[in-house]
Amino acid sequence: MAGNTETDMLKIKNLHASVEGKEILKGINLEVNPGEVHAIMGPNGSGKSTLASVIAGNEDFEVTDGTIELEGEELNELAPEERAHQGVFLSFQYPVEIPGVTVTNFMKTAINETRKARGLEEMPANEMLKKIREKSELLEIDRKFLSRSLNEGFSGGEKKRNEIFQMAMMEPKLAILDETDSGLDIDALKVVANGVNRLKTPQNATIVITHYQRLLDYIVPDHVHVLLNGKIVKSGGKELALELEEKGYDWIKQEAAV
Amino acid sequence: MAYTEEELKKELETKEYEYGFYTDIESDTFPVGLNEDIVRAISKKKEEPEWMTDWRLEAFRVWKEMEEPEWANVKYKKPDFQAISYYSAPSKKPKYDSLDEVDPELLDTFKKLGISLDEQKKLAGVAVDVVMDSVSVATTFKKTLAEKGIIFCSISEAIREYPELVKKYIGTVVPRKDNFYAALNSAVFSDGSFCYIPKGVRCPMELSTYFRINQAGTGQFERTLVIADEGSYVSYLEGCTAPMRDENQLHAAVVELIALDDAEIKYSTVQNWFPGDKEGKGGVFNFVTKRGICETNAKISWTQVETGSAVTWKYPSCVLKGDNSIGEFYSIAVTNNYQQADTGTKMIHLGRNTKSTIISKGISAGKSQNSYRGLVQINGRAENARNFSQCDSLLMGNECGAHTFPYIEAKNKTAQIEHEATTSKIGEDQIFYCNQRGIDTEKAIALIVNGFSKEVLNKLPMEFAVEAQKLLEISLEGSVG
Numbered sequence: 001m002a003g004n005t006e007t008d009m010l011k012i013k014n015l016h017a018s019v020e021g022k023e024i025l026k027g028i029n030l031e032v033n034p035g036e037v038h039a040i041m042g043p044n045g046s047g048k049s050t051l052a053s054v055i056a057g058n059e060d061f062e063v064t065d066g067t068i069e070l071e072g073e074e075l076n077e078l079a080p081e082e083r084a085h086q087g088v089f090l091s092f093q094y095p096v097e098i099p100g101v102t103v104t105n106f107m108k109t110a111i112n113e114t115r116k117a118r119g120l121e122e123m124p125a126n127e128m129l130k131k132i133r134e135k136s137e138l139l140e141i142d143r144k145f146l147s148r149s150l151n152e153g154f155s156g157g158e159k160k161r162n163e164i165f166q167m168a169m170m171e172p173k174l175a176i177l178d179e180t181d182s183g184l185d186i187d188a189l190k191v192v193a194n195g196v197n198r199l200k201t202p203q204n205a206t207i208v209i210t211h212y213q214r215l216l217d218y219i220v221p222d223h224v225h226v227l228l229n230g231k232i233v234k235s236g237g238k239e240l241a242l243e244l245e246e247k248g249y250d251w252i253k254q255e256a257a258v
Numbered sequence: 259m260a261y262t263e264e265e266l267k268k269e270l271e272t273k274e275y276e277y278g279f280y281t282d283i284e285s286d287t288f289p290v291g292l293n294e295d296i297v298r299a300i301s302k303k304k305e306e307p308e309w310m311t312d313w314r315l316e317a318f319r320v321w322k323e324m325e326e327p328e329w330a331n332v333k334y335k336k337p338d339f340q341a342i343s344y345y346s347a348p349s350k351k352p353k354y355d356s357l358d359e360v361d362p363e364l365l366d367t368f369k370k371l372g373i374s375l376d377e378q379k380k381l382a383g384v385a386v387d388v389v390m391d392s393v394s395v396a397t398t399f400k401k402t403l404a405e406k407g408i409i410f411c412s413i414s415e416a417i418r419e420y421p422e423l424v425k426k427y428i429g430t431v432v433p434r435k436d437n438f439y440a441a442l443n444s445a446v447f448s449d450g451s452f453c454y455i456p457k458g459v460r461c462p463m464e465l466s467t468y469f470r471i472n473q474a475g476t477g478q479f480e481r482t483l484v485i486a487d488e489g490s491y492v493s494y495l496e497g498c499t500a501p502m503r504d505e506n507q508l509h510a511a512v513v514e515l516i517a518l519d520d521a522e523i524k525y526s527t528v529q530n531w532f533p534g535d536k537e538g539k540g541g542v543f544n545f546v547t548k549r550g551i552c553e554t555n556a557k558i559s560w561t562q563v564e565t566g567s568a569v570t571w572k573y574p575s576c577v578l579k580g581d582n583s584i585g586e587f588y589s590i591a592v593t594n595n596y597q598q599a600d601t602g603t604k605m606i607h608l609g610r611n612t613k614s615t616i617i618s619k620g621i622s623a624g625k626s627q628n629s630y631r632g633l634v635q636i637n638g639r640a641e642n643a644r645n646f647s648q649c650d651s652l653l654m655g656n657e658c659g660a661h662t663f664p665y666i667e668a669k670n671k672t673a674q675i676e677h678e679a680t681t682s683k684i685g686e687d688q689i690f691y692c693n694q695r696g697i698d699t700e701k702a703i704a705l706i707v708n709g710f711s712k713e714v715l716n717k718l719p720m721e722f723a724v725e726a727q728k729l730l731e732i733s734l735e736g737s738v739g
């Protein structure tokens with residue numbers, strides 16, 4: 001292992017991934033340090049969700065080259081749940097419905113399975129309840145909501161808010177938020193962004209995938225990357241997002257083509 | 259070829275029959291085959307009165323004229339009814355001296371179910387050296403029941419001690435000629451439970467066959483009769499989540515429930531007969547006739563969780579005879595590997611304002627076939643009858659099947675019948691979502707299945723529900739790569 005004194009939270013080297021023989025990620029390089037917020041932007045179909053899925057270990061995608069490391073440890077061979085146990089969390093662009101399983105039960109299972117994998121006892125019920133109360137207050141979620149079936153019949157915005165509630169419960173090292181802002185109304189966006197900010201510590205890191213500058217007004221990124229056709233073609237500070245908002249992607253496409 | 263001692267013993271036994279060791283009816287296991295003498299001998303063994311012997315003989319005559327039904331959506335090699343021994347005295351001798359001799363796979367399952375060591379021994383047929391707790395539990399239990407005038411005993415004891423009650427009700431809900439298996443059972447049943455709740459009494463505890471310790475083993479031809487007198491209530495639990503292994507391939511039980519005016523019977527079953535190995539060999543065939551009759555304002559609910567058997571053929575039914583009576587059927591049937599299940603219910607509406615609810619959840623995995631077959635019949639006199647049926651199927655993988663056969667016969671125009679059916683598949687996206695939250699695939703499936711079955715699990719008494727949930731998990735273990 002590299003003798004860095006400061007290990008990256010996430011280090012992606014030359015990552016290639018394909019689905020059904022079609023290459024989607026074509027050599028991604030990305031380094032994220034603890035305490036940082038990175039934003040990934042890019043046109044529809046450029047591979048943002050694919051990158052998130054591949055980091056999380058979705059086996060629909062085949063990694064044909066490159067490595068993904070979390071705190072210096074390679075994730076490539078790990079199953080999705082093992083990556084979750086290591087502290088990777090993905091807020092889904094399209095959260096999935098699980099009929100009959102309440103939000104509370106789902107979180108209880110997720111937390112206890114993760115604790116088990118880490119060699120810890122199950123979380124005592126009162127502690128669990130306290131945590132649920134705390135985090136649902138943070139995200140201004142009605143308690144009644146927590147006894148509904150996971151994502152079943154949730155509105156688009158409710159689903160997204162619920163994803164961030166889960167993130168708050170799981171306390172990941174690396175959180176990837178895939179278009180969490182889409183579907184949220186203006187007030188909800190503030191609540192969710194505020195939640196994300198409150199959960200930030202110098203030890204964890206966040207990757208925010210978004211199309212809009214608006215979210216980045218609240219969750220201020222240290223770095224902004226533009227993903228185009230499976231590659232990061234441009235990186236910069238938060239002002240890059242403003243520039244994109246103003247000018248769109250054409251100029252980047254032209255630059256990249258040169 | 260290496261023989262285990264068990265196999266050797268079995269081999270020797272069958273050899274004996276081959277050599278004509280036939281007519282010693284006094285022996286503890288009867289020779290194979292069925293004829294009037296065998297029926298008489300069973301009745302004699304049980305020290306039954308003459309009316310009972312005659313009742314059995316009549317059933318036997320009816321059975322002889324009947325043919326095995328063909329219509330269930332299951333395929334199996336028909337048992338040879340002349341190759342079965344119809345009576346085996348309950349073995350007093352333990353099968354094993356210690357748990358070390360028991361199949362480790364079986365013990366593993368016990369452990370997963372959280373069954374105590376003592377209970378494990380009892381279930382596996384191991385000698386128990388200390389006086390078990392449940393003996394004293396059972397004694398206090400019996401006392402409490404007796405104080406309320408509740409009768410809860412084996413059917414044989416009831417035939418001897420309470421002949422008027424048995425004579426009045428046996429065969430009134432499931433007549434001997436009802437079907438092939440019911441007729442067979444009526445002729446040869448040797449074991450089972452009897453329960454009577456007097457007028458206006460609310461049974462203070464769940465009645466479970468488990469407490470009838472001297473009769474804990476389940477017979478091949480079980481007969482159960484539950485009578486809830488006017489205005490009484492009882493919740494009855496049948497079965498056990500522990501996997502039941504049995505040398506008897508064929509099981510044909512009959513259960514009759516009688517709910518008199520204003521009475522309520524809740525009958526819950528968790529059934530986990532050995533389904534056969536992964537290739538489907540050696541499982542139990544389970545052909546059961548369960549039916550209840552409701553008088554005025556009475557209510558019967560059947561709740562069942564079925565995970566076992568190679569072949570299951572079972573339709574707990576309600577005859578809603580009295581006005582305003584209610585029938586309910588809540589079922590979860592799981593099939594895996596090569597299992598086949600054809601289950602469902604019949605709701606026969608005879609009285610006015612009768613109401614029935616059917617919730618059936620079928621879960622199929624592996625190469626199994628799971629069928630729901632239900633009949634809702636509204637008779638001419640049944641004004642304002644209502645039925646709601648919901649049949650949901652959950653498929654795991656591409657090699658299993660789910661089938662729904664709802665039959666509706668309405669002879670009264672005021673009937674309101676609603677039927678809903680859904681089929682879903684456990685999606686890879688659902689599994690990945692769970693995985694991403696740190697839940698492995700096996701656990702994810704258990705979670706999804708529990709969610710799917712929740713409406714039915716909620717109907718089970720609390721303790722049973724927890725066990726049933728664990729059972730679902732275990733039954734589906736390894737069913738998705």
Ligand SMILES: Nc1ncnc2c1ncn2[C@@H]1O[C@H](COP(=O)(O)OP(=O)(O)OP(=O)(O)O)[C@@H](O)[C@H]1O
Pocket residue numbers: 019020024042043044045046047048049050051060093
């Ligand atoms: N399972 C799959 N099978 C086939 N093609 C896929 C699959 N998943 C993704 N793709 C393709 O890969 C490309 C990248 O998709 P991806 O979802 O990563 O885009 P995105 O950048 O997240 O887009 P958006 O901004 O619309 O969310 C698209 O062309 C998409 O059609």
Ligand SMILES: [Mg+2]
Pocket residue numbers: 048049050093178179
């Ligand atoms: Mg996307």
